[in-house]
Amino acid sequence: MIKINELSHKIKIINTLYFEAAIGLSGNSFLLLFQVLKFIRGQRPRLTDPPISLLALIHILMLVVMSLVATDMFMPGKRWSDSTCKSVLFLHRYFRSLSLCATSLLSILQAITLSPRSSRLAKFKYKSPYHMLGCLLVLSIFYSSISSPFTTHITATPNLTSPGFTYITQSCCLLPMHYSFWNTFYTLLTLTDVIFVGLMAISSAYMVTFLYRHKKQSQFLHSTNRSPTSSPEHRATRTILCLMSFFVVMYTLNSILSYLRYPSNDPIFYFIVILEGHSYATVSPFLVLSTEKQIIHIFKCYGRTVNI
Template sequence: MNKVNILPSDTNIKITLFSEVSVGISANSVLFFAHLCMFFEENRSKPIDLCIAFLSLTQLMLLVTMGLIAADMFISQGIWDFTTCRSLIYFHRLLRGFNLCAACLLHILWTFTLSPRSSCLTKFKHKSPHHISGAFFSLCVLYMSFSSHLFVLIIATSNLTSDHFMYVTQSCSVLPMSYSRTTMFSLLMVTREAFLISLMTLSSGYMVTLLWRHKKQVQHLHSTSLSSKSSPQQRATRTILLLMSFFVVLYILDIVIFQSRTKFKDGSMFYSLHIIVSHSYATISPFVFIFSDKRIIKFLGSMSGRIINICLFSDGYGP
């Protein structure tokens, strides 16, 4: 493995990756701050706000660690030691799993929230934030239990070159495993992630079915079929479909690119595309949440007004 030539010299790759990380960090910071403030300020705080805060926080931390990893990929000359490599790369891999767990929990919570009173899921509607936090951390522990093997495979290879290592950064690589161990851990990983994505798909399909039925009932009772203004239910349906479709498409593309990278022996272009695609959801999804929730827009408007007033007052323009 020649580490000097593993990454493309094209600066467009670097600009794209660092731009994606910067935009994603900014958007997730705004989303996390807005939902956390709304959760504590509103008289009847919604558990779903806490769940979105969890999702935005995991995506924020994921992109921050990706920024550090990208710096070692493109800028530094392999200065990380063994401890830094193992800790940061493993933490980044866990955050990718936590992001999947948070997205899965969010879709399940949406299902509970939108369920009709006659549904057996109604009893889960008013669970306390402690239940939401417990469910999230339980999913995270489940994910970690299947990823512990990666911790011992990450090594510092700043002064080593070998065709058998899988390149990660200028400082770090992943040790190869035997065919039997690779097959076993791959099967566990596929089972785990297929289970979580199946939960997301089923909950999203259930929600869309409920919202479609509600829309038909409203149209029948109020004759709103000719109304050009979209209802909250329609906006919710679009948000759910957009997020779920985007997540599944990116996940499948992620798998295809990763397999292509493995087949073509760590090709630099496949590696770069894999990094960009695998972090696209964390970068784009916050904008979907922000622009589909009028509460966030109003909150950001009020916050910007406060900041402007503070700036004017500090400059001597206030009363």
């Protein structure tokens, strides 16, 4: 009877996580499709369009991998092999790191978009948006090189339990690591994350300052025709600021929960960690789409083209 109740409890947990993944996959797929249709129509891409598209793709893959991890964590089934454990858990960490890089890049590019012509940042406005993706490629290689040594310590759960192992899912566990290795790995990841979050904070502060000055100038000139509210550029900036704020809050909370995760064996705690850790990937596409006034127009035009 206890096992039946426990299984029913885990089914509710996994269904909730699947529901979160379904919402996130739908939102990110719609955002990615919208960006593709803009490209097909020949619209000139904004500086922030490529990272937005890439962020949507990263979140789609992240949510798919999260569903796999959650299934192996909460539902009984066939155990994964050693190579599957290494691959899935590496991708889970890798996509999380790429999400941080892409979000930081998006914040910096939006700050560049707002910069006046006299600013030193203005020269980057005339760069092709796709050149900026090269930075993300370099960063992805960097994160891969950091995560690769960690992946070698991931293995399939042995048949006999051992107090030296850290169990991640039902199929996968973490081998004991030397104290110096763990400290080096954790320090590198933390330092890199702090740098990107810091860049995000600096660019966000720049955008807030710019919007504040623009509002003051508008009030001084008594301009009602071009207010910050009516400008698509300013609407997009405010949305990206909301995106950055939401990301920093969720990322900080997830880092704290992840640190507390290992001493806990409560499935509810693991459920909260996973649910909160992927809330940004679920909510972010809807925040971005909220500023796109031409969504309906583009899909109508595309529908007419298909019918013809």
